Amino acid sequence: MDLRQLRYFVTIVETGSFSKAAQRLHVAQPALSQHVRNMELDLGVELLFRSSQGVVPTEAGETLVRHARLILSQMEAAREAVRGSEGEPEGDVRLGLPGTVSQMLCVPLFREARRLYPKIRLRVAEAMSGFVLDWLREDKIDVGVLYRFGADRSLQARRVLSEEVCLLGPAEPIDRPHPPPGTVSFAALASLPLILPSPGHGLRDLIEARAASEEVSLSTVIDIDTYGQIKLLVEGGLGYSILPRAALREEMAKGSLRAWPLGVPLLSRDLHLVRPADRPARRAVRVIEDLAFATLVRLVRDGVWPATLAEEAPPARAGGDLE
Template identity: 50%
Template sequence: MDLRQLRYFTAIVEQGSFSKAATKLRVAQPALSQHLRHMEDELGVPLLHRGTRGVIPTEAGERLLARARSILAEFAELRDSVRGVSAAPGGEVRIGLPGTVSEQFSVPLIEAARERYPAVRIRIAEAMSGFVLDWLRRGEVDLAVIYSTSDPKGLGIHHVLTEELCLFGAPSLNAVAAPAGGTVSLTEAAGLDLILPGQGHGLRDQIDEAALGVHATINPAIEIESYSQIKRLAERGLGYGILPRMAVSAQARAGIFQTWGIDRPALHRKVYLAYSTERPMPAAARAIGQLSWEILRGLVADETWTATLGEDGDRPALYG
């Protein structure tokens, strides 16, 4: 078994099919299949389940995947160490982002990276924060922006910013007594027809926990996971939503939504830049992590992102 086979196997799993992996690697699909058979013969166990919807790793394949990612990361770090800091970083950097973060952050990051690190390729994957965190722990992404830090073991986590959650709705609705731009209590918000993610979603859990503290009950009129669909339903007048103010600021400026702050208690959400401390970090990932930190803070400083800067200062351990 060699590094090439480990790269091939990792690509097959991450792409979910031999054909997609072959395209990504620019390798003939029969050659990938042959390498996989040789690996299974050498190890004496099946590594992949093959089905109509693609391939997934077996239990043995999962173990190999974890070790393969670690070995490939260490190999990339070795090359970076030997070349020294004077060499321009290069290679692929995978970053996981929640959808609302990606809306504001992806384009500035890609533009800045292309200018500063032209040899680095950025691959962005979007999902809810909990899924992004799982990807980070499994080594499927190199960097992540997340909301929850309930279990920070094995992670480097840096508080970038804190954003406000607000109530919003179409101007045609008139169930809120406070004037637009004012504030409502969470108890008042709980009595409205709300459009929220379902239980188990990080944002919903935060709202439920805050409501419990003031003896209020959240019974949404509509439950849906997608932030974009929450906004579409709210725009049609089917209820009120609670999202980060940044996520609805453009629609508020356009007059599509009215917004209210929430107090008693105020609702805020912390945003963190995260990476694994259990795997070596290649120079390219470290460079993009530093750039991500700078861009996220810059979006707050120039008021593109309605938020306050986090508590971790200007240069987190990521720069070490």
């Protein structure tokens, strides 16, 4: 095997299709197929399941693609180290974002990246924080924005901000009186029908941990993992929810939802920029990480993102539960 074959194989797995990989790589599809067959003969194992819907890696293929991504990343880092800091940073940078962060960050980040680093191709994938964490561990992305992660010494993080998580309800009471104005205690949640993300979702874990610490039993009537649908259900009077205030900007502006500060001290969660600590980061990755950090800080300072900046932006550090 050589580096070209590894790059071809990674692209085939990422696109899930020989034809799409051929288009991205500007290589004839039969040539890609032949490269994969040669790799399978060399290794003595099948690397891909092929069907009319596309291709997916076998267990052996998954193992190979993990190693291939690491090898390609290390080769690119070595190339940059030899060249030094001369010239503009270039290449692909893969960024993973939770949905609420993507809505706030993508437009200003892409605008600045295009202006400052025209040779960098920024790729963004959006998912819940737990999936973004998996992508980091599997080397499917270079940098992730996360609200939490477990004790993992293979990751390093910079804390950016802390955002308030609040109780929300419909603009007008429907079948019960609203809580009074002001901060709502966790004890008051016991009497409210709640619409929350599913168990295992980072925000749900945060809410339940706080409720357990205050010995409050929550009444969850609907589990749903899409913030947009949660807000629609609350607007429709099917219950209350608990979401970050930053996710409610449009609804609060038009008056379709009402929000209350929650808990004493206020319920909040921290946002981090995270990347692998166990492999060198290319220069392009580092400058995009720094640009994302600066963009998030500017959004908070300009009042676009209702949050509090970290008192002291700590240097990237390894692992740990940064809840």
